[in-house]
Amino acid sequence: MRARLLEATVELLVERGYAGTSTTLVSERAGVSRGAQLHHFPSKQDLVVAAVQHVTEVRGRELEEAARRLPRGARRTRAVLRMLGDHFSSPVFAAALELWVAARTDEALLAEVAPLERELGRHTHRLTVELLGADESVPGVRELVQATLDLVRGLGLANTITDDAHRRRRILDQWALTLDGALGTPGENA
Amino acid sequence: MRARLLEATVELLVERGYAGTSTTLVSERAGVSRGAQLHHFPSKQDLVVAAVQHVTEVRGRELEEAARRLPRGARRTRAVLRMLGDHFSSPVFAAALELWVAARTDEALLAEVAPLERELGRHTHRLTVELLGADESVPGVRELVQATLDLVRGLGLANTITDDAHRRRRILDQWALTLDGALGTPGENA
Numbered sequence: 001m002r003a004r005l006l007e008a009t010v011e012l013l014v015e016r017g018y019a020g021t022s023t024t025l026v027s028e029r030a031g032v033s034r035g036a037q038l039h040h041f042p043s044k045q046d047l048v049v050a051a052v053q054h055v056t057e058v059r060g061r062e063l064e065e066a067a068r069r070l071p072r073g074a075r076r077t078r079a080v081l082r083m084l085g086d087h088f089s090s091p092v093f094a095a096a097l098e099l100w101v102a103a104r105t106d107e108a109l110l111a112e113v114a115p116l117e118r119e120l121g122r123h124t125h126r127l128t129v130e131l132l133g134a135d136e137s138v139p140g141v142r143e144l145v146q147a148t149l150d151l152v153r154g155l156g157l158a159n160t161i162t163d164d165a166h167r168r169r170r171i172l173d174q175w176a177l178t179l180d181g182a183l184g185t186p187g188e189n190a
Numbered sequence: 191m192r193a194r195l196l197e198a199t200v201e202l203l204v205e206r207g208y209a210g211t212s213t214t215l216v217s218e219r220a221g222v223s224r225g226a227q228l229h230h231f232p233s234k235q236d237l238v239v240a241a242v243q244h245v246t247e248v249r250g251r252e253l254e255e256a257a258r259r260l261p262r263g264a265r266r267t268r269a270v271l272r273m274l275g276d277h278f279s280s281p282v283f284a285a286a287l288e289l290w291v292a293a294r295t296d297e298a299l300l301a302e303v304a305p306l307e308r309e310l311g312r313h314t315h316r317l318t319v320e321l322l323g324a325d326e327s328v329p330g331v332r333e334l335v336q337a338t339l340d341l342v343r344g345l346g347l348a349n350t351i352t353d354d355a356h357r358r359r360r361i362l363d364q365w366a367l368t369l370d371g372a373l374g375t376p377g378e379n380a
Contacts, residue, residue, distance in 0.1 A: 016255045017295040019209035104284065104350050107205040110296065115353060143364035147341055150361065154344030160294050161304060171340065174333035182368050 004030040009051035009139045013095040018102040023047060052099050055092045056120060067131055069093055077185055080178040080185045083149070085172050086155035089165070122140055124149060134183055144182055151175060170185060192230055194220040199241035203285040208292040213237060213316055240303045242289050245282045246310055253277055257321055268366040269374055270321045271338070275362045278346035287350060314339060324373055335341070341365065 008030035012021040023044050027037040041047040055064045065082070070079045085095070103113040129136060130144055155168045179185070198220035202211040213234050217227040231237040253273070260269045277283070293303040318335055320324060327331045344359045369375070 001239055015295065016307065017292065020295060026226055058195055078349035090373050095288075097291060100347075101287060102207065102209075105205065105210060110351065116349065140364045140367065143361050144368065146357070147361045147365050150344035150348060151341045153344070154345070157290070157347055158340060158344055161290055161307065163298065167336070171333050171337045173328045178334065178368060178372050179372070 001030075001034055001036065001161050003054070003140075004042060005032055005037060005047065006051040006054040010055050010092065010095045013048065013051070013092045016090075018098040021048065045109055045111070045112065048099055048102075049109070049116070052092075052096050053116060055095065056116075059087065059092050060120075060123065065126065070131065076112065077132060077180050077183075078173055079177050080128070081172040081179075082169065084128065084148070084152045085168050086156055089159040089168065091157045094160055097157070113186045121149075130149065132179070133184065141183060144179060148179065150173065170179060187189040191220075191222055191226065193231060193244070195222055195227060196235065196241040196244040199237050200245050200282065200285045203241070203288045204281045205240065207236070208288040210287075211238065235302065238289055239299070239306070241305060242282075242286050245285065246306075248281050249277065249280065250310075254317065258318065260321065265372050267322060267373075268363055270318070271342075271362040271366050271369075272359065273340070274318065274342045275345055275358050278342040279349040279358065283346045284350055287347070293356065297374055311339075322369070323374065323375060331373060334369060338365070338369065 005026060008026050009021065012025055012029060016025075016086075018140075021044070021083050023041075024034070025036065026047060037047075041050060050051055066083055067080075070076060070083065099109070100117070103110040125145065128149060129154070132145065132148075132169070134141050135147055155164065155171065158164050159168065195216060195345065198216050199211065202215055206215075207262050211234070213227060213231075213347060214224070216237060219225050220227070227237075231240060256273055257270075260266060260273065289299075289303055290307070293300040314333065318324075318339060322338075324335055325337070330374075344360065345354065348354050351359065
């Protein structure tokens with residue numbers, strides 16, 4: 001029942017945004033009584049934070065799963081970047097974006113969202129370093145990994161109001177070539 | 191009076207978000223009667239779209255002004271990127287973000303915001319090409335300029351929920367070095 005409520009919440013965040021998501025709509029969508037819902041999640045804030053946390057965990061596991069199937073060798077960086085780009089352009093990113101933007105002007109929500117976001121950022125950073133085989137003891141490498149993640153976040157934002165998949169792929173493929181040059185990883189030019 | 195209404199709207203978008211901005215609050219803040227306000231802007235949508243357009247134009251002119259004062263030579267790329275990074279982390283970016291995110295789940299608003307966003311994107315792209323002295327006839331250069339703008343957009347988003355100025359500067363300074371290498375522009379290493 002808990003999972004049903006959380007998944008209904010994410011669906012509504014994606015379809016109607018933060019302002020358009022109400023606890024009434026969530027209980028209707030999930031087919032759960034108001035009483036049972038209030039027992040699990042007393043407020044809208046409890047519900048949306050738990051929902052975004054839940055799907056972030058699920059998606060994080062999917063990402064690690066997908067990462068295990070990535071090719072080794074010359075085309076690896078490109079495959080890693082395409083995977084990250086798709087991850088940050090998913091419906092879950094849209095749900096998280098709704099939460100971040102709402103938190104910007106809602107102190108109580110921000111107090112919940114900011115630590116969640118920091119933890120997620122650290123986790124994604126560690127995973128990216130590992131996937132790229134980047135050596136962060138080399139000056140500048142840490143910043144390039146961070147730049148890569150800020151880039152895919154920016155691409156994710158662009159994708160929310162237009163279908164940007166084609167442009168995203170061209171940009172990330174070029175970024176992969178540049179990154180291979182800068183990181184000394186074995187790229188297409190090797 | 192028109193400018194007062196538009197500036198009050200942007201202030202409210204920054205402080206209270208899209209959902210928290212109402213035409214009543216705007217007329218109060220601007221010190222303009224409801225009747226006069228409705229004469230200029232019949233709906234909230236008319237008001238917020240015009241407001242974001244207005245400040246985007248003002249900020250665009252400020253950006254071009256600032257661009258004229260940028261240094262030439264080895265440190266130019268770094269200065270260009272810092273300027274763009276600050277531009278995408280300003281309160282006006284937060285106001286525009288509120289509008290984009292609201293437009294994601296509001297078709298009528300999206301029909302107004304999408305062309306505005308495309309035009310702004312083209313303008314910022316042209317300006318960035320010019321400022322960096324980038325030659326887009328060289329394969330890959332166009333994509334690196336676009337990546338740079340998606341990167342600063344991602345950094346702008348990160349900055350909305352934490353003060354990210356220090357991290358942003360480190361990332362952009364490193365990207366400037368990498369970009370100079372990739373574009374063949376005269377960088378710090380020249």
